[in-house]
Amino acid sequence: MTRAFNFSAGPAALPEPVLERARDEMLEWGAERASVMEISHRSKSFIALAETAEADVRELMGISADYAVLFLQGGATQHFAQVPLNLASAGQAADYLVTGAWGQKAVSEAAPYVNARVAASTEAGSFTDVPANGSWAVDPAAAYLHYTPNETIHGVEFHQIPDSAEVPLVADFSSTILSRPIDVSRFGVIYAGAQKNIGPSGLVLVIVRRDLLARAGQPKAKVLSYAAQAKEGSMLNTPPTLSWYLAGLVFQWLKAEGGLAAIGERNRIKAETLYAAIDGSGGFYRSPVAPAARSWMNVPFTLKDEALDAAFLKESEAAGLLALKGHRAVGGMRASLYNAMPLTGVQALVDFMADFAGRRG
C-alpha cells in the first residue's frame, strides 16, 4: 500500500475504512449474492440501506422532521437551476450573496429562471473576505436568499450564518457540509454535491424545509421537482445506488469518529495548524484570505516567488502530498482539508513546507 495524503479539492479523499469496506463488499453485499450496485433500488435490502443512510445523516446534522432529506443527482451545479425552478415563480426576484466563483456560477445558472440579484459581492476585493452581516438588504418579496458557506476555489468561509431577514435562506454547502455542527433550523434549503465530504461525485444531498415543498415553483418535469422526489423517497427514478451506499458508509464512519462535534474540533485544529505554518513562515508562504473568513476546508496559499511553484509541487508529490496545485483563478497552492484528511496529513504538509522554505528561502 502506498496511499498518499490527498489534498484534492474534489473529487476528494474518502476515509480509508470506507474504501476498504467497499472493496471487501464489491462482489457480494450482505446476503445478496450480488454487488450492492447490481440490485434493485426497490429491493427490501436497498431500501433499508437508504433509510439507514438518511437516519444517520439526520442524526449527525440534527435534521428535524420539518425537513425532507433527498438523495439526488446532477451535482450542485444542476441544483443552481433546480432551486429557482422549485422555489420561485418565473422571473421572481431572488437575492444572492456572491463570495467566489461558485456563487457567481449559482447566479448564472439561476438566471434563466429567476431575477437573480446580487445583494452583496466581494468581487471587488478579489473574493478574499465575506461581507459583514447587515451589509446587504434582502427584498422581503424575494423568493430566497442564496449564499455559498464555503468557496472551494477562493478558500473563503462564512463562520456565521448570514441574516436572511424574512426570506428562506438557501445554501450550497458542497465543500463544507458535515465539517462541523450547524443549526439546520436556520435554513430553508441546504444542498451539497457529494464529492468533498460525502462520497463519490454524482450524488447530491438536498435538505428542504417541508413548507417550501408546497411552493409551486415553475412548470417542470416531475423528475426536477423536490416535492415529487420527496414524495417518492428520492426514488421517482432510479437513484445512484452505489453512491448512496458509499455515502451511507461515510455517515457511519462519521458517527464512529464521534459525530460532527468531534469532527469539527479536529477540522478546527487541522486548519489552525496549516494557517499557523503559513503565517509563521516569515512571508515565504502567504494566505490571500482575511483571517476571519479563512476556510477550514480549502486553504489557498502562495509562495513568495512563483518561480518556486513547480519545484514545490514536484517535491511535495514525491513526498506523498498530492494535488496541492492551486486553482488557476487564484494561483499558487491549495490544500483541501476535508473530513477524510487526518491531522497527521496536515502535520506532514507543514513539515514539508518548513523544510522546503528552509532549503529555498
Added chain:
Amino acid sequence: MTRAFNFSAGPAALPEPVLERARDEMLEWGAERASVMEISHRSKSFIALAETAEADVRELMGISADYAVLFLQGGATQHFAQVPLNLASAGQAADYLVTGAWGQKAVSEAAPYVNARVAASTEAGSFTDVPANGSWAVDPAAAYLHYTPNETIHGVEFHQIPDSAEVPLVADFSSTILSRPIDVSRFGVIYAGAQKNIGPSGLVLVIVRRDLLARAGQPKAKVLSYAAQAKEGSMLNTPPTLSWYLAGLVFQWLKAEGGLAAIGERNRIKAETLYAAIDGSGGFYRSPVAPAARSWMNVPFTLKDEALDAAFLKESEAAGLLALKGHRAVGGMRASLYNAMPLTGVQALVDFMADFAGRRG
C-alpha cells in the same frame, strides 16, 4: 464466493471481471496512490480514462465523428425532459411511439416543454406488440420522433428501426444499448441510463448528432444543455467519475468478448433458449408478448396458476436464480438477460423451470 445468477431488471448484474478489477483498484488506481473516485476529473489520468471510455464506446457502436458522445447524469428520466429542452422550441410538436410504461413516462416528462403527441400506441393491446412501420404519420414540422427500442417492463422490443420520415429519430436505449450492433447513423439522439448494460445507476450515455446541437431549444441552465456539455467534454460540472470508470471497464470487457457482433449473437441465443423453454412448456409458462416483438433483454412470463408464483420465486432464489419477480404492471415473472448474464445462467434458469413444471404441473 456464492454469487448467484442475477436476473434483475436494473440496477442489473455487471460482468464479474469488471467488479473484480474495481475491487482490486478500490484503494489505489494506477499510479495515483488514491482511488479513482478520489482524484480530480480534470487530472491528466482521469481525462485519459474518460477519453479511452469514449473511444471504446465509439468503436463498439460504430459512432462516427458526426456525433457527440456525452457522459451525463439524471437517469433516462431526466433526459425525457432534456430532449425537448434541447431539441424543440417551447410548445413545438414532437411525436412519440408509445409501446410501454417507459414510453408513457417519456411523454409525461416531456409535456411541460413540448406538444408531445402520441403518433402510435399499443396500449389498447396491453403493450404486447410494437406498431408496424408505416402505421403512424410523423408531422414534418415535429421536432423529432421519439421511441423506446426496448420496454423493460413489458418486454417488447423493436427489432427494426422505425421510420421517422424527415424528422430526427430519438431513442431511449436504456435497456438494450450495446446488446447488438445498431446503425447509429439512423438516429438523431440515442440516450441510455447506465444501470442495465453500461454500469452503475447515476450515469447516462447520450449520443447526439452534432447538427442537432445547433438547435437553440428552450431557455435553460447551461448544465442542462447538450451543446454546452459537448463543448466541455461532459465536464461543464463534475461528472460521476466512479461510474464513468466502471462504464469504461464494461466497454473494455465488451471488446474483449468480441464486440457487439459476438455479444449480439450470444444475446440472441440466450433469448431463444428462454423463449423456447416457455413456448415448449405445454402451457405451464406463457409469454404475453407477440413473437416478433419479444425482447432479447427482458422476458416477462406467467405461470399457468398464479398461486404457484410464490413457490417459484422462493425455490428459484434458493437455487441461485435471483430477482425473477415480475413488475406489478405485468405480474408473473421477468428474467432480464442483459450482457452480463452468461448463457450458463439462462441454462440454469430453463433447467429450474422444467424441474419446477415437472413437480408442480
